Every structure is written in structure tokens, then in C-alpha cells.
Amino acid sequence: MKVLECKKIDVKNYNSITYIRIEPEDFSITIRDIITALSDLSWITKFDQSYIRNSFLKRAEDTAEYLASKILKDDGDKITEDSGEYVVSELAREALVAELKYLDIPLAELFKEQVSGNPGFDFYSANKDKVIIFGEAKYSSSRNAYGIGMEQVDRFIREGQDVSDLNDIDKFFEEESLQLADKGDKAYAVAFAAKGTASDMIINGIVSNKHYKNIAINKEVIFLAVNV
Structure with a gap:
């Protein structure tokens, strides 16, 4: 994975x-790396x-096996509509750790209650x-997926899904982080499949999206365009 741009x-x-x-x-290597990361349960x-x-x-064992079977196809280097969100999620998650420290x-699928x-x-x-940071990932094989990602994050915020998720993620965060979220100090990440569109056009589309202002008022927002 290579970070091409990181900017305000x-x-x-x-x-x-x-x-x-x-x-x-190298997409075939990327897929193998993702499956390796899903299988690494050292955490x-x-x-x-x-x-x-x-x-x-x-x-985690059950889910890692399930996700690996969804991501891999016969040729081992393609993703589908069904598995694309897992790939976008993992690459975005890795970018937050590697680029922003x-x-x-x-990945949430590994520790939440259901297998999928x-x-x-x-x-x-x-x-x-x-x-x-509460992150949402969207994949589309035909278009840039930031719009559907922003719509869902905006809806999740209105519905209080972030607060509801605290009960599932509390063991991974310090008490201070949980208290901040409880009082409304939260951040969001919108990860999405990006096609060949130039970043300037994608950014203009993000900023002009009808859900943008509702999301942007929070403590921090990160948009992650993944070239898949």
C-alpha cells in the first residue's frame, strides 16, 4: 500500500x-497482505x-476465515462488490495507523458479535x-463511492449509531476516549473506492455533497480514497 496524498x-x-x-x-500482494492481517490475532x-x-x-477465527473466502476469487487477485468493502476498510484502517500514527x-468484523x-x-x-474515530467504508465497481459513504455516516450520526457502538469497542480504548465520545467529542472517517478521477474533482464533490456540513462540524473528519 502506498499513500499518494495526505493533505488538509x-x-x-x-x-x-x-x-x-x-x-x-501490487493488487495480488495487497490481497494476500490483507488476508494475513485478518489472520493475525496477536492483538x-x-x-x-x-x-x-x-x-x-x-x-475472530470464524470471521477471518469467512472474510478470506469472500475476498479471494479463483484467480486470487480480484475483489467483488460483496468483498470490496472489507478491502477498502482494511486499507483505510492501515493508512490511519501508518500515515497518521x-x-x-x-477491523470491526473481527471482534463484533456476528460473523458477518x-x-x-x-x-x-x-x-x-x-x-x-468511527470509520465507514463503501465500495462500488462503477463509480466513486464517497457519496454513499457520506450519506451513511450522516445517517449513523443522526441515529446515534456511534454511541451505540461504544458498548462493542470499549475494551480497545482508554476511559478518556470513551468519556469524550459520550459527551459528543467524536471523529469520523469515510473510506471509499476511487476510480481514475483526479483528486481535485473528488474533493470538490465531497465538499459540495449535501451531507458534508453535517459531518465536517465534528472534531476531525478523514476522507480516504482507495484506488480499487
């Missing part, structure tokens, strides 16, 4: 809107209580101010 946007109106563009350098060992470790291990939290189809956000992190 719309700085005249907002202080904390970041745009990141991600390029999978479970950091929990002291054995019942927490065992619970997460059962969920934000908190490394495993979990409601709520797709990935999480925390910035250097300990503000929790």
Missing part, C-alpha cells in the same frame, strides 16, 4: 478535514482476562487527542 482540505471553513489517497501497489493477547481472550478468539484497532453483516461502523481508531 477546505481549511477556510474547517480546521480538521483530511484527504488521503491510497494506492495498492487478542493484550487482554488480561482469559474469558475476553477466548471470546475474541472464537469470533493513529491507534491500531483490528454487523450493523454499525466498519473500523475504528483514535487520534492523538484520544478522540475516537
